[in-house]
Amino acid sequence: MSVEQVESTPSQSRGSPRSVSVLGVRIDRVTQEEALTFIEEQIRRRRASGNRLPCSQVVTVNPEFVMEARRNPAFRQAINEAALNVPDGIGVVWATRYLGQPAPERITGTDLIPALAERCAAHGYRLYLLGAAPGVAEATAARLCARFPGLQIAGTYAGSPDPADEEAILQRLVAAQADLLCVAYGAPAQELWIWRNLSRLPVAVAMGVGGAFDFLSGRKKRAPRAWQRLGLEWLYRLYHEPWRWRRMLALPHFALVVIFKGRGRHSEA
């Protein structure tokens, strides 16, 4: 995406030359700064429209997402129809390089949230934190408010991705008058939740953020910066949460599939 495209409407930004298909999943080759500008622009435009513009979905794609999308057509469709898909996970960044269309950098939900909170505080945009275990979204909000004075938290709620809870959550969101919604239900539940409710979500942007609230609230320790820079955050997480080993088998599997099929017809989005 060019800067003009970053600042364009979501539908115009999809499938631009600055996107690459990784095993059928669209990845937008943007910097974190461009992703932040895009999200801020959606908020500004929706406000300027009197809150009439529809919600834009943002997905932070890691290798587990791509492998799940290969066997889950609804999840694949949700990601490919999203307004912006950023490469979370060093494996996805590596795949874009291997495919000759490199993404500039890794962009995680855990990094985007504070950067967005800072912009929300500066412009008076309202942030809603949905999901995670009871109390975690509240603790995240408290830490963000301490770090970014003036930040308006439109609401926090654990809820659940169960369709039976949907109406109650939507009612809360309507009352909250938020601009930006972060949803922490883990993938693929959070992306499917946002996707099926997209036309009814009363916010400018909704983004699935996985375990980000667990880190930002201090409930879980994130890998040190040095590990992150070396692309080893996954290893740190595996060390601290060994039960993840089965899920993380998706990583070597993902690398092998990219090598053997990534450049073939299977890479078509």
Ligand code: UDP
């Ligand atoms: N979660 C939730 N409700 C659910 C399932 C998950 O609130 O029904 C939350 C969970 O508490 C955690 C997040 O969703 O905060 C998912 O975290 P995980 O570490 O699995 O996500 P990842 O970062 O691996 O995508």
